[in-house]
């Protein structure tokens with residue numbers, strides 16, 4: 001049955017080992033970020049088998065799935081700031097959470113007390129990307145407040161870059177985290193164990209040795225699954241780029257004009273499309289759409305090109321290729337397409 005996403009578990013293991021090894025060379029112990037796979041259990045098992053013992057996800061539902069499958073074999077880290085209304089589950093299932101709001105940390109403390117636990121947190125610092133995090137100048141004030149919360153343990157400081165603002169991690173901006181750690185520890189009362197220096201966009205400065213000494217943790221998603229760092233999306237040496245393949249079935253093949261006939265208004269998604277007139281060409285329709293994928297996929301056949309897609313149909317130009325109804329076409333998804341395919345209940349997950 002199609003559409004499918006084929007997941008090559010051996011390639012995931014290979015990528016995981018390569019990334020762990022590279023990080024270890026630089027004194028970094030990363031966690032594996034499972035959110036793009038919706039914390040798929042077999043994928044997570046491959047990551048754990050390859051040496052990851054800390055798994056991170058942005059959704060508590062996914063963390064519950066991981067805890068139920070792997071129990072105390074793994075440590076779980078919640079990536080998205082907890083919702084005030086969800087602190088009970090966060091404390092129950094997540095060993096560590098990333099935080100930036102005192103009111104939420106207080107609520108976590110309350111639930112940790114009720115559950116007889118200490119909840120560990122990493123405080124997120126905004127170094128300019130303008131997504132989550134407290135301003136560097138507010139860190140010491142937050143420290144004073146959090147110190148009073150008996151069921152909260154601050155493990156360290158972290159940052160997230162290259163997500164909203166596209167800000168690239170550098171020695172200069174990450175050094176701010178190290179300076180903040182030093183001022184935190186100045187009174188000699190508490191040391192911070194973790195300095196979490198970002199996501200897959202921090203790999204370049206790690207391999208070029210520009211990453212400041214003291215950064216000892218990264219949160220890796222895309223690099224593990226797609227073999228790319230995320231500043232320029234360059235291939236990371238020795239990793240596989242084609243861990244995942246999206247497969248869909250052809251339901252129509254016809255020669256048609258390359259420009260629609262009639263007056264052009266908006267398409268199915270409220271955009272006004274434009275077309276290049278290439279005369280008649282061979283077009284194929286695959287039975288998969290934006291409910292299942294994003295259009296950011298690379299066909300494995302050079303003679304097939306994605307020219308558009310609506311909710312349930314993917315339109316392909318298929319010149320110079322023998323293609324017929326019933327054929328299966330293959331694509332390597334980029335991040336957005338992978339996220340959608342793993343999330344769509346219509347896309348079957350097949351393991352290789």
Ligand SMILES: *Cc1c(COP(=O)(O)O)cnc(C)c1O
Pocket residue numbers: 033035058079080160198199200201219220221222223230
């Ligand atoms: C998604 C996410 C990551 C992983 O990012 P990649 O670019 O996939 O490595 C890391 N940290 C946070 C806070 C995230 O939300």
